[in-house]
Amino acid sequence: MVRISNNILTILNTISFLLSIPIVVVGVWLSRQGATECEHYLEKVFLATGIFLMIISLAGMIGACCRVSWLLWLYLFVMLGLIVLLIFSTIFTLVMINKGAGQSLSGKAYKEYRLGDYSVWLQKRVNNDDENWRRIKSCLQYSKVCERMGTDEASSGRADDLFYSKRLSAIQSGCCKPSDSCNFTYVSPTYWNKTTKALPNTDCALWGNDPNVLCFNCDSCKAGFLDNLKNRWKRVAVSNVVYLVCLIIVYSIGCCALRNNKRDNSWRQ
Template sequence: MAENKNPAETLAVIVQENQKTNPKEEDQATGGEKAVLFQMKHLMLLLTILSFVLSLPVLFSIIWLSYMRQCDCEDLLRLPRLQVAIVVGLVVVFLVSNLVVYLRARFPVPGLLLVMVPLILMLTMGLGLVGAYKMESRTITGSPIWLKVKVDSENYWSNIKSCIYATRTCEDLESRSYTLKTHDFTRSKLSSIESGCCRPPSSCDMEYVNATFWRKEDKVVDDSTLNNANCDLWKNEETILCYNCDACKEGFLKTLQGKWWKLGTFLVVMALLLISSHLLLFVATMWERYGG
């Protein structure tokens, strides 16, 4: 009988020890879960703040585009309509992005799908404006190839050069540089339109009188280059100047492409950042709901 009591006593001791150690283990497990939950809440807060902060440049761009002065004569290509459409699209992106952030805990999956639609459209439009689609971008309004096709069209260019003359760009250049000598004028910084439309190509080697009046040298000009081929198109008449020169087209085109390329780059960068932040926020939300 004494031998039978020993196993029972041993079992009782083990049970008592387990009862003493289990609460400690439970406390440690509970503490670990609380730490993970605390870290997850901090991560969610950071991602929420990040998504909101990334939407602020979109808001600022809406204000900037709404009050930004149009490039001279770009309304002939109906580009202001594109600018208005982009403003409306950015308003949608800003509102949807912040709405999804606010409702992400209730509707994580529908919210992600909802915000991805305008962001993907924003990314696609931005890639089109920077010319990422190459030949396909010919049909995308505002893309580099689309702008070049329009400017090279004689029908459009006839109206554009009349518009450039009406803006008095060259007259303003003449009044600003009236007292400048040759070396001062050559060092002055001109806009692309002023350089291409208001003065002859530099390869023509004409003598400077003033900004819009140049005297031709009595020497043979090599017509093998594009600029030299335009030397005969220059006239010292304020209604003609170099408006028919290819340099004038290139200057106007450079001005437009610079503006829309910058806008396209902004759209691409912001779309990628917002897509990344919303994907991270979605993953963190699902982990908090099902993984924790």
């Protein structure tokens, strides 16, 4: 007797197993070719994800195809854990992205960002952990996000006006230029002349025209990173809902396949 749920589960896990192979390959490639700390971090993520997906897919595939009930039990237990984890992570994500927004500036197309506007938990992740921010800063520097701002050509003395009319990303606004309150003199998007008077904003003293310094140590850079993270987490929250629905469907199919296994085993006995 053909067991449709077993066949469907076998096909789904075969597909996920095949997808896990390139993920592992990318992880291995990064472990050999990665030159930065950022790439080594991605290496661990790819390897862990690929190996986990490969193992759980094998368990589901063999359990459904070969009627191995204990493997299906293990598969369903892991799937249930993923469903619960996804529910809690989605709720946590929605709570974390509830705070924080860029501040509009008069006469400027871009916004500026303040660290205190964001979730306290997120602030601690970037503000109280020097090692954590060092890794994030390394990734930002390696991505050359500031170099992509380009260099405006002076045109009738209005190069600064061209820059102020640009829509910068949160990271570019926070990390690649000084705060507007510093009142520095514009030379190029990443080169500004400092003023000599004392300024209330502590970020002003941290600014440096060196491409590896800029404002990467500023609170505004951390705030820009959190705003970028917040926007990414919004998309993650939507994706989580889709994944959750898919996992519940697969889990239901797995339960049917396990029931079929029990029936087959009882008939054999």
